[in-house]
Amino acid sequence: MKKKAKWLALFLTIVLALSFVACSSKNGSKSDNSRNTGVTPADKKNPVTLTTVSMFGGTDPNAPNYQAIISQFMKDYSYITIEDDSQVSDQDWKTRIAADFAVGNEPDVIQYFIDANASDVLAADKFVTIDEIRAEYPDYAKDTLDSALKAAANPDGIERAVPTTGYWEGLYCNKDLFKKYGLELPTTWDNLLQAIATFKENNIIPIAVSLNNVPHYWVEALILSAAGSEGYTQVPETVPQDWCTGLAMIKTLRDMEAFPKDTDTIDNDFAGELFKSKRAAMKLDGSWFLSSIPDKQNTVITAVPVMPGGKAKEGEIIGGISSGFYITKKAWEDPDKRDAAVKFVMANTNKEGVTKYWNGSGQAAVSADPIKDMTPLAISGFEYSNKASVTLLPIDSRISQEAYNTLIAGIVDISTGAKTPEDLLKEVLDINAKQ
Amino acid sequence: MLYKKKFPLVIFLIPGLILIFLFLYWPFIENIKNSFYDITNFVKMPGKEWTFIGVENYKKLLTDSKLRIAFANSIKMMGLAVVFQVGIALGLAIFVSWLRRGENFFRTIYFFPIVISATAIGLIFKLFYNYSGGMLNQFLEVIGKDPVNWLAPGRAFTMIAIPIIWSYVGFYFVILLTGLNAIPEELYEAAKVDGCSKVKQVLYVTLPMMRGVFCTCIILAVTGALKVFDLPWVIAPKGAPQGRTHFLGTLMYEQTFTIGNVDYGSAIGFVIVIFGLLVSLAVNELLKPDANL
Numbered sequence: 001m002k003k004k005a006k007w008l009a010l011f012l013t014i015v016l017a018l019s020f021v022a023c024s025s026k027n028g029s030k031s032d033n034s035r036n037t038g039v040t041p042a043d044k045k046n047p048v049t050l051t052t053v054s055m056f057g058g059t060d061p062n063a064p065n066y067q068a069i070i071s072q073f074m075k076d077y078s079y080i081t082i083e084d085d086s087q088v089s090d091q092d093w094k095t096r097i098a099a100d101f102a103v104g105n106e107p108d109v110i111q112y113f114i115d116a117n118a119s120d121v122l123a124a125d126k127f128v129t130i131d132e133i134r135a136e137y138p139d140y141a142k143d144t145l146d147s148a149l150k151a152a153a154n155p156d157g158i159e160r161a162v163p164t165t166g167y168w169e170g171l172y173c174n175k176d177l178f179k180k181y182g183l184e185l186p187t188t189w190d191n192l193l194q195a196i197a198t199f200k201e202n203n204i205i206p207i208a209v210s211l212n213n214v215p216h217y218w219v220e221a222l223i224l225s226a227a228g229s230e231g232y233t234q235v236p237e238t239v240p241q242d243w244c245t246g247l248a249m250i251k252t253l254r255d256m257e258a259f260p261k262d263t264d265t266i267d268n269d270f271a272g273e274l275f276k277s278k279r280a281a282m283k284l285d286g287s288w289f290l291s292s293i294p295d296k297q298n299t300v301i302t303a304v305p306v307m308p309g310g311k312a313k314e315g316e317i318i319g320g321i322s323s324g325f326y327i328t329k330k331a332w333e334d335p336d337k338r339d340a341a342v343k344f345v346m347a348n349t350n351k352e353g354v355t356k357y358w359n360g361s362g363q364a365a366v367s368a369d370p371i372k373d374m375t376p377l378a379i380s381g382f383e384y385s386n387k388a389s390v391t392l393l394p395i396d397s398r399i400s401q402e403a404y405n406t407l408i409a410g411i412v413d414i415s416t417g418a419k420t421p422e423d424l425l426k427e428v429l430d431i432n433a434k435q
Numbered sequence: 436m437l438y439k440k441k442f443p444l445v446i447f448l449i450p451g452l453i454l455i456f457l458f459l460y461w462p463f464i465e466n467i468k469n470s471f472y473d474i475t476n477f478v479k480m481p482g483k484e485w486t487f488i489g490v491e492n493y494k495k496l497l498t499d500s501k502l503r504i505a506f507a508n509s510i511k512m513m514g515l516a517v518v519f520q521v522g523i524a525l526g527l528a529i530f531v532s533w534l535r536r537g538e539n540f541f542r543t544i545y546f547f548p549i550v551i552s553a554t555a556i557g558l559i560f561k562l563f564y565n566y567s568g569g570m571l572n573q574f575l576e577v578i579g580k581d582p583v584n585w586l587a588p589g590r591a592f593t594m595i596a597i598p599i600i601w602s603y604v605g606f607y608f609v610i611l612l613t614g615l616n617a618i619p620e621e622l623y624e625a626a627k628v629d630g631c632s633k634v635k636q637v638l639y640v641t642l643p644m645m646r647g648v649f650c651t652c653i654i655l656a657v658t659g660a661l662k663v664f665d666l667p668w669v670i671a672p673k674g675a676p677q678g679r680t681h682f683l684g685t686l687m688y689e690q691t692f693t694i695g696n697v698d699y700g701s702a703i704g705f706v707i708v709i710f711g712l713l714v715s716l717a718v719n720e721l722l723k724p725d726a727n728l
Contacts, residue, residue, distance in 0.1 A: 264676030
């Protein structure tokens with residue numbers, strides 16, 4: 001037995017030694033080849049792996065466009081590998097990104113928020129400014145409109161992000177359901193109430209919303225409706241009565257059974273499915289929702305009507321530019337990654353890239369050519385945003401993340417009456433005052 | 436000779452000690468520290484210090500209705516885990532041990548849910564419970580009944596407890612079956628000779644002989660119930676509906692990572708650890724698994 005083991009050990013040692021020799025001769029032959037072809041290492045581009053993160057992940061309608069741009073980019077620049085970790089943006093994701101930046105695990109390029117939503121990440125001071133980049137790459141963001149770059153400046157006024165598209169929030173309506181039940185589109189509050197009552201009687205969910213997951217759009221729309229643009233855009237120090245009136249309307253709508261029975265437990269994607277499958281008649285959502293709607297003939301977009309006594313004026317909508325592509329200092333300070341990162345951002349933000357993302361919905365950050373053969377839904381969205389007299393950024397762009405998250409987390413309690421809007425807003429404003 | 440020289444043993448133990456200190460005890464101490472500060476951002480702003488707020492977060496804990504719900508749910512879950520997870524597992528293990536063959540088949544079948552990730556199980560049950568188009572409501576529709584909101588506030592806890600219990604029965608089943616197999620066959624034969632029925636054999640032979648294994652299972656079930664997080668978070672995130680299904684773990688996660696109230700989340704985390712320690716001590720004291728009764 002012992003002899004056998006010795007022979008086996010010897011055999012394995014020889015195999016190992018031979019494999020080492022084989023490997024080293026392989027490397028040697030490689031360098032020989034390069035010498036023969038006259039290519040020196042300096043002439044070659046070093047392989048670069050770029051880590052990227054964006055909000056174009058999961059079920060985001062722009063996820064396929066983003067992936068197509070990445071694929072094309074890796075074909076165009078074969079020495080660059082993109083390791084992408086994109087996800088749909090939600091609070092958990094934002095927190096994870098902030099934690100990554102806090103511990104030095106930030107990606108090389110990130111498409112992220114530009115407003116107060118990015119305060120954690122901006123505090124880490126890990127982004128390169130557009131001015132710095134343009135000093136070395138004068139063509140950086142050359143297709144992007146100056147007005148869009150200015151609109152995408154961070155709260156400190158410094159331009160770091162290159163935006164792709166702006167967005168708006170609007171009330172999507174299944175026009176065919178309104179027609180079937182002989183209803184007017186909800187252009188007035190009375191029409192909205194009439195539609196809710198009729199749909200409820202006919203077992204159609206009037207408004208698809210997940211109060212536990214994404215009540216954001218209704219919070220914003222109802223506060224704007226009650227407070228008007230002036231009251232809406234202030235950062236209050238004491239609880240504004242108009243905001244309370246707006247939030248209280250969520251309870252009124254819930255009491256009217258305007259929302260799904262399981263609005264407390266479904267997520268936003270499922271609420272979207274309820275609307276798309278015509279089980280729900282209306283859904284308040286952003287312009288990004290448009291491209292995911294299958295019935296582009298019978299869906300229209302209107303503004304949320306002004307509630308009785310509301311101070312909002314016609315044409316005041318919520319929207320703007322909320323995100324853009326950043327290059328981190330980590331990538332910028334790496335000589336190999338710097339050029340790759342710049343190329344990647346430009347591939348996403350040049351006219352061609354932005355046109356893909358825009359596709360007629362929202363507002364393009366470049367002077368995009370008009371889209372041919374726009375669907376009736378896209379035309380409806382286009383007209384809706386064109387009619388807007390004022391586009392206002394949502395509340396979360398002005399108050400701290402913790403304060404805004406507390407507001408959102410309390411909406412279910414507001415809707416059931418477990419908490420009053422006054423109590424919730426006081427808590428929210430106290431948290432905001434601490435920041 | 437190794438057993439005479441203790442030094443090499445210490446060398447091998449040190450890396451583990453360093454790792455456990457770095458990744459468990461140090462973060463735990465930091466966590467306690469964080470609970471006394473007002474942490475306004477995940478990232479410390481340059482030149483900005485966190486404000487010391489003393490025991491403010493702990494005062495808030497006393498008045499937090501969500502925490503009360505989370506505590507109540509966690510305690511209820513402990514009871515359910517002991518009664519149903521260990522109880523059902525014991526019943527199944529006894530029945531399987533009586534089988535002449537097929538033990539391995541049942542062992543595999545019952546253990547299977549353990550190897551499925553909790554997220555996948557959560558997703559499956561979420562699809563069962565959906566009000567619009569969920570599997571259970573489709574059954575009801577077939578038999579001409581109205582759909583039920585399975586996750587309505589009144590029944591959500593029960594509906595979430597079912598998959599939690601179901602998914603872990605197999606784990607205790609395997610432990611208990613192994614314990615049952617370790618009982619000498621002679622004891623049963625002697626009991627049979629004395630005229631014991633099957634039920635009496637279970638009561639007077641199996642259960643006393645299984646005491647140690649039983650205690651281990653109960654301690655695991657109780658402490659496991661404290662760590663419940665993933666299944667309820669997938670089925671009904673953020674304690675949905677209306678905070679009724681919050682467990683200590685889900686509440687801590689929501690406060691820390693969803694709302695961004697890091698300091699309050701840290702205080703909840705500290706309370707969970709203290710509560711877990713107290714529960715483990717109490718269970719140990721009650722059951723005395725090492726005692727020779």
